[in-house]
Amino acid sequence: MTTHDRPFGRYFEDFEIGDVYRHWPGKTITEADDHLFCMITMNHHPLHTNEWFAQHETVHGKNVVVGNLVYSLVLGMSVPDVSGAAIANLEVETLTHSRPTFHGDTIYAVTKVLDKRESGSRPDRGVVTVETRAFNQRSEEVCYFRRKVMIWKREAAPERRFPYSDEAAVGQG
Structure with missing residues (x-):
């Protein structure tokens, strides 16, 4: 029997300039997603609701889906591939919404x-x-940051630990 720990993020040594990560899966943004995000963030603009x-x-x-939802969704989609093992996000240098996202659009993301x-x-x-970069189902770029x-660095990273024993994880405890 083999136990597999899912990789989550990368170490500094794993990144190579020019590498591209296609994040999976995409997410269809529903009206409910948009309304809930607007209410949580107190954005009551009627354009969204x-x-x-x-x-x-x-x-x-x-x-129109509120832009911060699109950005937050795409940022979240990139976490397993980019920042899942990070110490901190230091700076967002630029953020552009190049076209609107509508209820029912499915968003995909790619990081370079x-x-x-x-x-x-x-x-x-x-x-x-x-x-x-985030794209909708029509391959139109909707967001860039x-x-x-x-x-x-790999040698300095904290060890991944779990709040349960190995025996409990495989049903022997």
């Missing part, structure tokens, strides 16, 4: 490694710069 307003008072003629450098003050880590992430 009022169908009549969107149909009659906006250039799109229908509800742009740069990496070792920390000048702490030898146990480095900074990786990546850009992430570039960020810097502080990443552990």
